[in-house]
Amino acid sequence: MNVEARIKPFSLLGNSLKRFLNHAEATSDKENNFFTILNEKIDNAIHYNGWFTKENILFSLKQWSLALEEKKLENWISNYSIDEEKNLTVAIIMAGNIPLVGFHDFLCVLLSGNKVLIKQSSNDNQLLPVITQYITELESHFKERIAFSKDRLDNFDAVIATGSNNTARYFEYYFSKKPHIIRKNRNSVAILTGNETKEELQPLGEDIFRYYGLGCRNVSKLYVPKEQKLDYFFEAIYDWHPIIDSNKYANNYDYNKAVYLMSEYKILDNGFLVLKKDESFSSPIASVFYEEYEDLEQLKLKLKKEEENIQCIVSNGLENHHIPFGKTQQPQLADYADNVDTMKFLTHL
The missing domain is CATH 3.40.605.10 (Aldehyde Dehydrogenase; Chain A, domain 1)
Structure with a gap:
């Protein structure tokens, strides 16, 4: 055959x-x-x-x-x-x-x-x-x-x-x-520059909330410019607010928010997603970590060093290998998990 x-x-x-x-x-x-x-x-x-x-x-x-x-x-x-x-x-x-x-x-x-x-x-x-x-x-x-x-x-x-x-x-x-x-x-991250329009940023909600964020291609971490207010991010993803109607998601949202508040972490919250400043990549369900950066080129070098922990980098066209907003859960056949060419491995057995 x-x-x-x-x-x-x-x-x-x-x-x-x-x-x-x-x-x-x-x-x-x-x-x-x-x-x-x-x-x-x-x-x-x-x-x-x-x-x-x-x-x-x-x-x-x-x-x-x-x-x-x-x-x-x-x-x-x-x-x-x-x-x-x-x-x-x-x-x-x-x-x-x-x-x-x-x-x-x-x-x-x-x-x-x-x-x-x-x-x-x-x-x-x-x-x-x-x-x-x-x-x-x-x-x-x-x-x-x-x-x-x-x-x-x-x-x-x-x-x-x-x-x-x-x-x-x-x-x-x-x-x-x-x-x-x-x-x-592995986890996926998104880089925001602060210059994105609402229309450009809206598809990022798909990367965060599709499959309730359970996939390795879901964005669980944001990198944002230092001192950047994130109101525009919350406004862009607001169409996903019905996700809180899911009991399992809502229970995770309530629990993680309560843990953060009791631990006196400073958080940002829009009623269905919690943003927490954290250097880690893997955020709990119904929350996304974020980290501030001052120099975009330095951030790119930092992410290069962390590539073994990162599945996808999402941005508005900052690099050719970056995935556009809204496309992480639409991988092509040659988009291999962990960037390991599965077909090459199999054909060389």
């Missing part, structure tokens, strides 16, 4: 997801069955994980429907020298912080010609199995190349594992004798 044949079912999946999201009529009994089961699993996912709202699940599915276009897949894969299929099995230990967070690794393993052994997080175990079932119906050859495991992982040749800094230390020890990619905690 060559790489073109491996791409085809994923591009068909992308087309089906577009029809599903647009409430279009299914084009086959197979697709109709997929739509029915997917709807059921979306409801299940919401039940099992309170952070997985229908809006956020559909947002994730939309991003994949756009990414899985045949031309995009072909252009991405053309950058690699991919052999015919291998008999290597790559284990993927998936996180569960946002819907389908492990799908990119799954896609990479199969397109690289390897077999995949999946260990799902209990927080996100409803959506991938139904998508996998549909993929194998579109291309039966994948049936023998995809496996799920609920127990200890055995009989694999390489591993991709995502977890916290603590679990990463365990992964590095446990998988030290296997080729591996081990991902740790």
Whole structure:
């Protein structure tokens, strides 16, 4: 099975997801069955994980429907020298912080010609199995190349594992004798200059609040000019104020705000987001840390030294590699987590 044949079912999946999201009529009994089961699993996912709202699940599915276009897949894969299929099995230990967070690794393993052994997080175990079932119906050859495991992982040749800094230390020890990619905690930051208009800054709310800020691509830290008043920031993100209607989010907002006030930290607050001056990167849910800077070039050098802790840098076009406001949760196929080229790793096994 060559790489073109491996791409085809994923591009068909992308087309089906577009029809599903647009409430279009299914084009086959197979697709109709997929739509029915997917709807059921979306409801299940919401039940099992309170952070997985229908809006956020559909947002994730939309991003994949756009990414899985045949031309995009072909252009991405053309950058690699991919052999015919291998008999290597790559284990993927998936996180569960946002819907389908492990799908990119799954896609990479199969397109690289390897077999995949999946260990799902209990927080996100409803959506991938139904998508996998549909993929194998579109291309039966994948049936023998995809496996799920609920127990200890055995009989694999390489591993991709995502977890916290603590679990990463365990992964590095446990998988030290296997080729591996081990991902740790990372956070994303935004640089404000104070010159942004409300219209330019508004999309930053998407980077902060999408998935309730639980993703590594969510902005959890702001860098602002010294003495810059942040009223314009609060005004720009105000359209996101209905997020406080979520009980889980509101509980975190109330708790973290109370902790900060009891500890006598100086905070800024707009009723649904707390800003706290802090040098750390990882802010709790419903809060964002901020830090002041005096020299933009010095800040860029500082962030360069911290690149192992940073997933994305967001700005209004300050650097070519910076992500525009509002785009962090719309990664392209070649936007690899932790800036580690997963496809290169897999093709060199």
